[in-house]
Amino acid sequence: MSTVVEHVLAAPSRYVQGRNVIQKLGSHLKSLGSTPLLVADDVVWEIVEDSLAKGFEESDLPVTRVGFGKFATAEAVDSLVETLRNGGHDVIAGIGGGSTIDAVKAAGHLAGISWASVPTAASSDAPTSALAVIYTDEGEFVEYRFFPKNPDLVLIDTVLVANAPERFLVGGIGDALATWVEARAVAKTRAKTMVGDAPTYTGTALAELSWKILWENALDALDAVRSRTVTPALEAVVEANTLLSGLGFESGGLAAAHAIHNGMTAAPQTHGLTHGEKVNIGTLTQLIMEGAPSAEIEDFIVFSTKVGLPNSLAEIGLTPEDQKEIRAIAEAATVEGETIHNMPFTVTPELVAEAMTVAETLSRRIRAEHGLPEPQLYRAQH
Numbered sequence: 323m324s325t326v327v328e329h330v331l332a333a334p335s336r337y338v339q340g341r342n343v344i345q346k347l348g349s350h351l352k353s354l355g356s357t358p359l360l361v362a363d364d365v366v367w368e369i370v371e372d373s374l375a376k377g378f379e380e381s382d383l384p385v386t387r388v389g390f391g392k393f394a395t396a397e398a399v400d401s402l403v404e405t406l407r408n409g410g411h412d413v414i415a416g417i418g419g420g421s422t423i424d425a426v427k428a429a430g431h432l433a434g435i436s437w438a439s440v441p442t443a444a445s446s447d448a449p450t451s452a453l454a455v456i457y458t459d460e461g462e463f464v465e466y467r468f469f470p471k472n473p474d475l476v477l478i479d480t481v482l483v484a485n486a487p488e489r490f491l492v493g494g495i496g497d498a499l500a501t502w503v504e505a506r507a508v509a510k511t512r513a514k515t516m517v518g519d520a521p522t523y524t525g526t527a528l529a530e531l532s533w534k535i536l537w538e539n540a541l542d543a544l545d546a547v548r549s550r551t552v553t554p555a556l557e558a559v560v561e562a563n564t565l566l567s568g569l570g571f572e573s574g575g576l577a578a579a580h581a582i583h584n585g586m587t588a589a590p591q592t593h594g595l596t597h598g599e600k601v602n603i604g605t606l607t608q609l610i611m612e613g614a615p616s617a618e619i620e621d622f623i624v625f626s627t628k629v630g631l632p633n634s635l636a637e638i639g640l641t642p643e644d645q646k647e648i649r650a651i652a653e654a655a656t657v658e659g660e661t662i663h664n665m666p667f668t669v670t671p672e673l674v675a676e677a678m679t680v681a682e683t684l685s686r687r688i689r690a691e692h693g694l695p696e697p698q699l700y701r702a703q704h
């Protein structure tokens with residue numbers, strides 16, 4: 323048999339973003355089915371119910387909603403599948419955070435019906451993707467589930483994003499900044515992406531566009547969230563965090579930054595940090611490992627400090643003396659099959675541990691040179 327090399331672009335069927343678009347959820351779901359099941363926890367439901375109900379009435383769709391616990395566990399997914407079958411639902415929509423959305427993706431896939439992501443914050447690039455992360459009741463990672471297709475609909479209301487906690491948007495920016503740094507490494511090696519044997523130029527280009535938009539708009543977008551307003555800068559960053567970063571990571575590929583993030587489960591000091599906060603340490607570590615120009619590393623530290631993202635060991639609860647934990651992170655980040663091996667050179671645990679260690683000194687020096695506050699030690703809450 324001759325070799326097959328697939329270049330794949332994966333994307334949701336429809337992406338809808340904007341002010342008050344939650345009111346249009348009904349009309350978008352109507353084209354996917356007639357008996358939707360909405361999944362949202364009580365806090366989210368309280369916020370969206372009224373504006374959503376109007377649109378459902380106009381579209382002549384019944385409003386059927388079930389609550390959701392804390393984590394996307396296998397049991398939570400199976401219970402949703404049962405609810406779907408008992409109620410004869412033909413489309414399911416997850417409204418809220420990452421866990422709700424992941425459980426809904428997995429349930430929709432198992433039930434063989436259409437599924438929609440309705441994130442209420444721009445805190446990661448997961449909503450557009452064709453994968454879900456399954457956890458235990460205690461919030462420990464169990465497995466990735468990959469689906470043969472992306473969501474049928476992703477709908478994100480920027481008024482909800484503007485009213486969500488600032489830290490959520492900060493995390494989304496951290497997740498999205500990594501996308502270009504990782505995709506350009508994968509573009510060099512033509513290594514595997516999340517969906518294909520090699521990246522598409524489209525995936526790589528969208529990752530770069532996400533990066534450009536963030537550098538121009540992230541700080542202004544954070545001001546918008548602090549004053550609970552929707553500005554063009556916020557709209558731009560929501561699109562970069564959610565759509566561009568989502569397409570960019572899936573079809574452009576991941577490399578060291580996310581692998582180092584994954585490795586941090588090995589260090590309890592880092593627990594409680596958001597996905598994007600941990601990813602940002604991974605991005606800086608990758609830049610150091612690959613020998614990026616010192617001006618680029620300097621810009622990255624200055625910019626991510628202004629955004630409010632950690633770029634030092636202290637800010638993830640570690641010191642350069644914690645070599646045992648740093649080594650454990652580095653070992654976990656370099657296990658076989660991790661995306662860190664998409665880098666254009668051989669990556670060993672030593673390389674990762676040394677880059678992480680030097681990040682502390684580097685970050686402190688550059689922050690001091692720019693009159694930025696020195697890193698504060700993060701303390702994990704148990």
Ligand SMILES: [Zn+2]
Binds near residue numbers: 446447580597601
């Ligand atoms: Zn991510």
